[in-house]
Amino acid sequence: MSDYRESYRGKTILVTGGAGAIGSNLTRALGESGAELVIVLDDLSSAVRWNVPSLGNVLFVEGSILDEVELKRVFFEGPDLVFHLAALFANQNSIDHPETDLLVNGLGTLKLLQYSRLAGVRRFIYASSGCSIYGSNAPLPLTEEFMSLHLSTPYQITKMLGELYCNFFKHHYEVPVVKARFFNSYGPGELPGQYRNVIPNFIYWAMRGEPLPITGTGEETRDFTYVGDIVDGLLRAGYFEAAVGQEFNLASGKETRIIDLAEMINAQVGNRAGVVFAQKRKWDTKSRLLASVDRAKTLIGYQPHTSFEEGLSKAIAWFRENWEQIEAAARFGPGVSSAVREVSRQK
Numbered sequence: 001m002s003d004y005r006e007s008y009r010g011k012t013i014l015v016t017g018g019a020g021a022i023g024s025n026l027t028r029a030l031g032e033s034g035a036e037l038v039i040v041l042d043d044l045s046s047a048v049r050w051n052v053p054s055l056g057n058v059l060f061v062e063g064s065i066l067d068e069v070e071l072k073r074v075f076f077e078g079p080d081l082v083f084h085l086a087a088l089f090a091n092q093n094s095i096d097h098p099e100t101d102l103l104v105n106g107l108g109t110l111k112l113l114q115y116s117r118l119a120g121v122r123r124f125i126y127a128s129s130g131c132s133i134y135g136s137n138a139p140l141p142l143t144e145e146f147m148s149l150h151l152s153t154p155y156q157i158t159k160m161l162g163e164l165y166c167n168f169f170k171h172h173y174e175v176p177v178v179k180a181r182f183f184n185s186y187g188p189g190e191l192p193g194q195y196r197n198v199i200p201n202f203i204y205w206a207m208r209g210e211p212l213p214i215t216g217t218g219e220e221t222r223d224f225t226y227v228g229d230i231v232d233g234l235l236r237a238g239y240f241e242a243a244v245g246q247e248f249n250l251a252s253g254k255e256t257r258i259i260d261l262a263e264m265i266n267a268q269v270g271n272r273a274g275v276v277f278a279q280k281r282k283w284d285t286k287s288r289l290l291a292s293v294d295r296a297k298t299l300i301g302y303q304p305h306t307s308f309e310e311g312l313s314k315a316i317a318w319f320r321e322n323w324e325q326i327e328a329a330a331r332f333g334p335g336v337s338s339a340v341r342e343v344s345r346q347k
Helices: 022-030 068-075 091-096 098-119 154-173 197-207 228-237 258-270 295-299 308-321 323-329 336-346
Strands: 012-016 037-042 056-063 081-084 123-129 177-182 210-217 247-250 275-278
Touching: 012 022, 022 037, 022 228, 022 258, 056 068, 056 336, 068 098, 081 098, 091 098, 091 154, 098 123, 098 154, 123 154, 123 228, 154 177, 154 295, 177 228, 197 210, 197 258, 197 308, 197 323, 210 258, 247 295, 258 275, 258 308, 308 323
Parallel strands: 012 037, 012 081, 037 056, 081 123, 123 177, 177 247, 210 275
Antiparallel strands: none
16 A cells, blocks of 8 residues: 555544545545544535445544534544535536525635644645636636636635635644645546536436537537546645645646537447537636646646546446436436526427
8 A cells, every 4th residue: 555545544534525426435545545434524415325435434424514513523533634525516506506605615614624723633635626716717727826816606716715714724823734626526426416517417318318418519628537536636635745735736637528528428328319509608618628737746746547538437337336326316406407408308
């Protein structure tokens, strides 16, 4: 076992949002690395209980990061490290529910930092969003030095707010914070739904034999990053001292067109319904996304290893293995996502 994974042996670790896609994969990696105890705090508002790994050293606590009782409960265990992944996800959800977004992503992060300071945690790793905080006018590839106040959704604003709170607690209280900026994570453990990401939704609709709705021209690109690579980056972020006080991208460093993504999924699943096109969403102002991972390579030795084709195959395999549970958990209520589906059925 490598040194940075070995470092978690015997530790007590808190993972907020640990029932989500990244959180559940991180929890499994921590548990299998020999942690004494991995505490998962998740209110299951956008995740499911069966996604949490069933390991003897994993404790699941159903509760909100806004709940003082639950926070006292989990911090009573004395976590050595905190991986703060819980959030109201993501852009459209924040537009539909801006006050909840501010409470969870803003006040929730502040509370986690306050409790972490009082508990004297050795490392606080904050899950930020590189897809969000750079704004729409940043030059590519996106580098950590660029900052923008021209953000187009409450989610983008509150993810930036979380980073600013981290900066305050680092400078004023010397809390050892790390800010990891995720890019378009995908892979096993990610459910489809109204406010979820494009890849699980495309896989879900393809497996149901439905056309895949593309909002825009299909020429838009994203930096899709396999969840296993992000987890590896997080484990490194919790170990290397050079990461403390820093922000860095966790991405693949490669662009993929949305039309190519849709065609690959249809081909792998065997869906002949094709694609349809719908109007681009107003908040979606980025035609391209491509991140630089140079800083993460320098600070923590981060190196994404999973090709997009391999990662997509693993995601589809997970869907097939868990199809009945995934289908039961998928939720597409009123809002932009369901409207896009309706467009796809009419065309």
